[in-house]
Amino acid sequence: MSDLQFDARLRSTGRIAADIDVLSGPRYTSADHAIRRYAYVPEYGATLDFLATEFRALGFTVEHDPVGTFVARNRQSGTPVFGIGSHCDSNRNGGAYDGTLGVVTALEICRMNREQGLDHPLQVIAFLEEEGSGFGQMLLGSRIMAGLISDDELAQIRAIDDERTFFEHARDAGYAPEDWRASGRFLDDLVGWIEIHIEQGRVLHDADEPIGLVTAIAGYEHGDVTIEGRADHAGATPMRMRVDAALVAAETTVELERLAIAAGRGTVGTVGELTLEPGWINVVPGGARMSLDVRGTDDEAVAVVMRDIVAFAERSALGRGGQAVYRRRVHVPATPMDTSILDALHAAAERCGEPFRAMPSGAAHDTMCVAAHRPTGMVFVPCDEGISHSPLERAHPSDAALAAEITLDAIGALIGRA
Ligand SMILES: [Zn+2]
Numbered sequence: 001m002s003d004l005q006f007d008a009r010l011r012s013t014g015r016i017a018a019d020i021d022v023l024s025g026p027r028y029t030s031a032d033h034a035i036r037r038y039a040y041v042p043e044y045g046a047t048l049d050f051l052a053t054e055f056r057a058l059g060f061t062v063e064h065d066p067v068g069t070f071v072a073r074n075r076q077s078g079t080p081v082f083g084i085g086s087h088c089d090s091n092r093n094g095g096a097y098d099g100t101l102g103v104v105t106a107l108e109i110c111r112m113n114r115e116q117g118l119d120h121p122l123q124v125i126a127f128l129e130e131e132g133s134g135f136g137q138m139l140l141g142s143r144i145m146a147g148l149i150s151d152d153e154l155a156q157i158r159a160i161d162d163e164r165t166f167f168e169h170a171r172d173a174g175y176a177p178e179d180w181r182a183s184g185r186f187l188d189d190l191v192g193w194i195e196i197h198i199e200q201g202r203v204l205h206d207a208d209e210p211i212g213l214v215t216a217i218a219g220y221e222h223g224d225v226t227i228e229g230r231a232d233h234a235g236a237t238p239m240r241m242r243v244d245a246a247l248v249a250a251e252t253t254v255e256l257e258r259l260a261i262a263a264g265r266g267t268v269g270t271v272g273e274l275t276l277e278p279g280w281i282n283v284v285p286g287g288a289r290m291s292l293d294v295r296g297t298d299d300e301a302v303a304v305v306m307r308d309i310v311a312f313a314e315r316s317a318l319g320r321g322g323q324a325v326y327r328r329r330v331h332v333p334a335t336p337m338d339t340s341i342l343d344a345l346h347a348a349a350e351r352c353g354e355p356f357r358a359m360p361s362g363a364a365h366d367t368m369c370v371a372a373h374r375p376t377g378m379v380f381v382p383c384d385e386g387i388s389h390s391p392l393e394r395a396h397p398s399d400a401a402l403a404a405e406i407t408l409d410a411i412g413a414l415i416g417r418a
Contacts, residue, residue, distance in 0.1 A: 001353060005405075012108050012401035019054075019104035020397065023047060023088070024096040034391040035090040035100075038134035039068060039141075040173040047088050051103065051126065058110050060124075065183035066176050069141040070126040074110070074119075077185070081123040082411045083193035083374070084109055087130035087141070087366060095393025097383060099130055102196040105400045109408050120411055123189065127366045135159055135166050142369035145183040154180065187373050192341055192414055194377045195367045196403045198395045202386025203359060210399040211356035211406065212380030213345050217371075218266070218362050219334035220295040221306050224273075225252065225313045229322040231278060231286025243321040245288035246276050252290065252313040252324075259305045259312075260294070266360050267296035269305055292326075297334045297360040335368045338375035341414065345377055348409035354402055377410075379403045 001009075022028070028050075029035045030043050037043040048070050052062040055072035062072045070088075075081050086102025106124045113120050128141030135157050143149045154177070157166035170177035199205075204212050229245035253271045260269035270293040277287035292309060296302045310326040317324035342358070349356040359380070367376050381399040 008112070009398070009401045009405065012112065012404055013398045015111065016101075016104055016108050016400045016404075017397035019107065020096055020101065022050060023100055023104070029090075031093070035094045035096050036092055036133070038089045038092075038131065039129045040134065040169045044089060045173075048126070051088070051107065054107055055110065055124065058114055060110065064175070065145060065186060066179040067128055067141065067144055067170050067183065068173060068175050069128045069145060069183065069186075071123060071186050072110075073123040075121045075123075077189065079121060079189065080191045081121040081189050082415060083123050083125060083190040083370070084196070084407065084411075085125040085127070086195050086197055087127045089129055089131050089133060091131050091389040092133045093391065094131070094389055095391055097198050097393050097395040098200065098388055099197070101198055101381065101395055101400055105196045105404050108401070108404045112404060112408055118408070118412065120408075120415055122411075123186070125186065130366055133160070139364060139366055139369055142366035144180050145187055146369040146372050147181065147184055148369055148372060187370065190370075190374045192338070192375045192377070192411075193367065193370045194341065194345070194379060194407050194410070195365060196379045196381065196400070196407060197365060198383040198388060198393070199380040200363050200383060200386070200388035204357070204380060204382035205384060205386055207357065209355045209357055210382065210396075210402050211349055211354060212359045212382075213342060213349060213356060214337055214361045214378035214380060215342065215358050216297040216337055216360050217335040217365055217368050217378070218295040218297050218360055219299055219302060219332050220293065220364075221302060221328065221331045223292050223326055223328040225249075225290050225292060225310070225324050225326050227288040227290070227313070227317055227322060227324045229286050229288070229317075229320065230284070232284040234282045234284055237284055242284050243286075244284050245322060246285040248313065248316045248320060248322065248324060249274060249276075249288040249290045251316045252309065255312045256292070256294075256305075256309050259308050263296070263301040263305050265296060265298040265301050266362075267294070267298065267301045267305055268362065269294045269309070295362060297336075299333050302334075332364070332368070335371045337371075337377050341375055341377035341410070344410040344413045345379060345406060347413065348406040351409060352402060352406050379407055
């Protein structure tokens, strides 16, 4: 590494750390023990105002789309630009880095773009409501911009805090949400998109690698198995005469672990919700409901695990004299990243000289929605112990500075090629 490169990384590290520091202050969170900000609350508005000031100082124009997604660009609308960014809303009990680190790293890329005299055409997006903390809908801003939602669906969305509609809140905040389809023009101008985000797992942390290049974002299926057994007296009913719904749920949970491991290719399966009816200590459970969350970057593997676990639950219930029924909540296919963007990031990461790895993203990101229209990539930076969605979340500005260097280098190569 040259002295110049060392100085540049140090400068970027300092500026990213300072921005994170500002946005962790009391003006930018409505909770004192955690970061909590979401669409249309004053703390979220203050966050966008801070970003607007910083981008205007770099000569960028700042706009909001019809629902409040933040956009800053150094070219006129209608001109091709390369997109970078993430989101700056938080989990209700969140940390300072999820999403926000990607936005302030995008800001740092814009600073470097100017300092190095590159003047690449850039557009930064900070998507509204990625976490769903305000309205219970994940990826809301990016689904709106990508047109992956309907008028009917939007009209149904209500705030968690006061049950008023999303449209009412957006109007009160000064937006024109009925024009939401006009948001798509911000994607129309993109020649490509790279999101920088903390990993939210512990793969990079454990391997002591500062950079991850995302190959694909996992798809997932969410659903529920409802099990019908028979509620009986827990003392008077001999073991062999029971139709215990809890036992079907227990067997199915263990089988899900086995199936996910057997499927390999990064497939994971989780039973996160489990309720028993009537749920009393002295009654054999007559009913159970268990959630299924199966994810992976290999759609075929996810489909096989889903098919086999549902068949297992049905067999297990029948074998005990009950029945099990599966109902899907949502299915989202995996999102592979664009190979030319991934190649450009790979070459840039090699030039930067630090260890990195290609890896899937287990968590969902706004980039899934952008990918419906444009070539996309993602760069991960580690978070300590893999902790995220918690006030204990920590990431290192020096890793984000590396991500900025790699991303800007890759954009230069991609634009030069176009
Ligand atoms: Zn996030």
